[in-house]
Amino acid sequence: xxxxxxxxxxxxxxxxxxxxxxxxxxxxxxxxxxxxxxxxxxxxxxxxxxxxxxxxxxxxxxxxxxxxxxxxxxxxxxxxxxxxxxxxxxxxxxxxxxxxxxxxxxxxxxxxxxxxxxxxxxxxxxxxxxxxxxxxxxxxxxxxxxxxxxxxxxxxxxxxxxxxxxxxxxxxxxxxxxxxxxxxxxxxxxxxxxxxxxxxxxxxxxxxxxxxxxxxxxxxxxxxxxxxxxxxxxxxxxxxxxxxxxxxxxxxxxxxxxxxxxxxxxxxxx
Amino acid sequence: xxxxxxxxxxxxxxxxxxxxxxxxxxxxxxxxxxxxxxxxxxxxxxxxxxxxxxxxxxxxxxxxxxxxxxxxxxxxxxxxxxxxxxxxxxxxxxxxxxxxxxxxxxxxxxxxxxxxxxxxxxxxxxxxxxxxxxxxxxxxxxxxxxxxxxxxxxxxxxxxxxxxxxxxxxxxxxxxxxxxxxxxxxxxxxxxxxxxxxxxxxxxxxxxxxxxxxxxxxxxxxxxxxxxxxxxxxxxxxxxxxxxxxxxxxxxxxxxxxxxxxxxxxxxxxxxxxxxxxxxxxxxxxxxxxxxxxxxxxxxxxxxxxxxxxxxxxxxxxxxxxxxxxxxxxxxxxxxxxxxxxxxxxxxxxxxx
Numbered sequence: 001x002x003x004x005x006x007x008x009x010x011x012x013x014x015x016x017x018x019x020x021x022x023x024x025x026x027x028x029x030x031x032x033x034x035x036x037x038x039x040x041x042x043x044x045x046x047x048x049x050x051x052x053x054x055x056x057x058x059x060x061x062x063x064x065x066x067x068x069x070x071x072x073x074x075x076x077x078x079x080x081x082x083x084x085x086x087x088x089x090x091x092x093x094x095x096x097x098x099x100x101x102x103x104x105x106x107x108x109x110x111x112x113x114x115x116x117x118x119x120x121x122x123x124x125x126x127x128x129x130x131x132x133x134x135x136x137x138x139x140x141x142x143x144x145x146x147x148x149x150x151x152x153x154x155x156x157x158x159x160x161x162x163x164x165x166x167x168x169x170x171x172x173x174x175x176x177x178x179x180x181x182x183x184x185x186x187x188x189x190x191x192x193x194x195x196x197x198x199x200x201x202x203x204x205x206x207x208x209x210x211x212x213x214x215x216x217x218x219x220x221x222x223x224x225x226x227x228x229x230x231x232x233x234x235x236x237x238x239x240x241x242x243x244x245x246x247x248x249x250x251x252x253x254x255x256x257x258x259x260x261x262x263x264x265x266x267x268x269x270x
Numbered sequence: 271x272x273x274x275x276x277x278x279x280x281x282x283x284x285x286x287x288x289x290x291x292x293x294x295x296x297x298x299x300x301x302x303x304x305x306x307x308x309x310x311x312x313x314x315x316x317x318x319x320x321x322x323x324x325x326x327x328x329x330x331x332x333x334x335x336x337x338x339x340x341x342x343x344x345x346x347x348x349x350x351x352x353x354x355x356x357x358x359x360x361x362x363x364x365x366x367x368x369x370x371x372x373x374x375x376x377x378x379x380x381x382x383x384x385x386x387x388x389x390x391x392x393x394x395x396x397x398x399x400x401x402x403x404x405x406x407x408x409x410x411x412x413x414x415x416x417x418x419x420x421x422x423x424x425x426x427x428x429x430x431x432x433x434x435x436x437x438x439x440x441x442x443x444x445x446x447x448x449x450x451x452x453x454x455x456x457x458x459x460x461x462x463x464x465x466x467x468x469x470x471x472x473x474x475x476x477x478x479x480x481x482x483x484x485x486x487x488x489x490x491x492x493x494x495x496x497x498x499x500x501x502x503x504x505x506x507x508x509x510x511x512x513x514x515x516x517x518x519x520x521x522x523x524x525x526x527x528x529x530x531x532x533x534x535x536x537x538x539x540x541x542x543x544x545x546x547x548x549x550x551x552x553x554x555x556x557x558x559x560x561x562x563x564x565x566x567x568x569x570x571x572x573x574x575x576x577x578x579x580x581x582x583x584x585x586x587x588x589x590x591x592x593x594x595x596x597x598x599x600x601x602x603x604x605x606x607x608x609x610x611x612x613x614x615x616x617x618x619x620x621x622x623x
Contacts (some may be wrong), residue, residue, distance in 0.1 A: 044619075045619075046618050046619050046622045049622050050622065107491075111495060111497050112435065112496070112497050113495055113496045113497060131480075134480055134481045212484060213488070216480065216481045216482060217440040217481060217482025217483065217484065217621060218482065218621065218622075220618075220621065220622055228618060230343070232614060232615060234342060234343070234346065234368075
């Protein structure tokens with residue numbers, strides 16, 4: 001068994017564990033041990049603001065992805081197999097386009113002279129173009145779009161395993177469709193909800209290209225602080241300290257989530 | 271069939287390169303070589319034709335090229351390792367100065383660089399010579415402003431007289447200078463920058479800035495799509511957008527003249543050849559060739575005294591003497607001073623407030 005996994009373990013060790021460890025080391029060692037990089041994070045309020053904004057955006061994105069993703073997964077689960085393949089294909093399709101291209105596509109749709117503003121103005125719905133992009137709104141819209149598959153797929157996988165007879169049994173005992181859904185289906189799909197939310201939330205914490213291109217310079221997420229710190233302090237330690245703090249918060253989230261649901265479920269969709 | 275011919279071609283190439291490697295080793299022993307690094311793209315292409323190839327030919331040396339968008343981290347790592355691979359780097363002048371202060375650059379012996387020694391003092395430092403100029407200018411849409419276009423940073427700040435959406439660069443370089451000029455400071459009296467005053471003036475315009483752009487491509491897109499009506503942008507970006515047919519223009523008035531410079535890495539493997547190349551690269555005639563291929567101005571003002579640049583072309587360039595006189599010359603020495611670095615750090619707090 002060990003012989004089979006050892007090549008994979010070696011790759012992980014060389015490409016993930018060692019570099020991340022080296023980065024963490026840099027954050028506390030620069031010509032001697034120093035906590036300067038962490039002191040800065042605690043004492044300067046731009047870091048607080050950035051972390052707060054990042055968690056806020058991630059929560060919002062997760063919530064929106066759940067609201068949009070749940071009905072899609074439900075539909076894919078409820079319809080005949082041919083249709084469900086089509087729905088899932090449509091969910092996954094944008095996945096094959098680069099994040100950069102999709103960010104620019106949103107720019108084409110949302111900017112002042114973009115499709116949506118042009119349309120609304122030609123219909124006389126609005127007089128002045130709406131500020132749909134170069135702010136947090138544009139960032140959230142595009143991020144939800146990019147992360148939606150990570151919500152739909154675990155939800156669908158969980159819903160697939162809910163036996164259809166349960167709903168029929170509920171109905172035979174007199175429950176209306178809404179009642180049966182609320183009392184039977186929804187509770188059984190909760191592990192999928194938690195798995196999808198965890199994936200989306202954690203991925204969103206590290207988003208870089210989307211807020212950089214669509215945030216208008218005001219939406220400074222943590223990943224952007226990392227790149228800015230490399231530039232500003234011209235040493236990796238200042239940046240890796242930020243990354244370490246983010247990594248620790250992600251691990252904490254996983255830890256909390258694992259108290260409620262087995263991690264295999266989040267990662268492997270057992 | 272295609273596959274087979276492709277393979278054959280591959281073998282041919284392989285054979286040829288082995289042969290070339292054989293002869294290359296011999297050539298390397300006989301001829302001198304250096305590794306030159308710039309920022310790639312159309313810009314490095316233009317230099318290759320205008321400056322690098324002619325210099326290599328004249329000196330009988332081989333110039334190996336490398337490119338990297340931001341050379342600074344690589345410079346630090348290479349010199350830090352004690353065995354740099356690069357010799358000469360073309361990088362924003364601030365990097366040469368910082369590098370010089372931190373012992374990462376060779377101090378230049380200007381007696382061996384007569385072309386550099388002949389350049390004005392403000393165009394060189396003990397570690398570097400100016401290589402090319404670009405400018406952060408006020409650009410605007412001619413659709414929004416068919417006449418009475420904004421012509422100074424005071425106009426840019428005047429949202430009543432010039433209503434419209436605005437963009438500035440998400441970086442303190444040139445932006446603080448523009449704020450001070452908007453507040454009435456003369457272009458030649460900017461340094462040392464009154465940082466408090468500049469940030470106060472920026473607070474004033476902040477609610478009216480739609481986008482704080484981060485890349486040159488982004489600034490071009492904003493102008494091209496009519497997403498903003500006026501913005502600070504690099505002159506080459508604006509003229510490229512105009513060439514594509516967009517109705518946009520810019521003024522050199524109160525532009526902030528910026529440069530990249532050539533400097534030599536500390537412990538460069540081919541120091542003597544690198545110095546020879548440095549002198550050749552800022553030769554007035556080679557320098558005059560550059561703007562024939564790209565919208566950047568020569569780093570050596572003597573280039574304008576050669577007959578290579580036609581007067582009409584010269585008038586479009588940021589470093590042409592009459593244009594330069596309307597602008598502020600960025601002081602990289604100030605930006606790499608402790609006050610400059612503090613101002614750079616303050617920018618992030620300003621943006622997030």
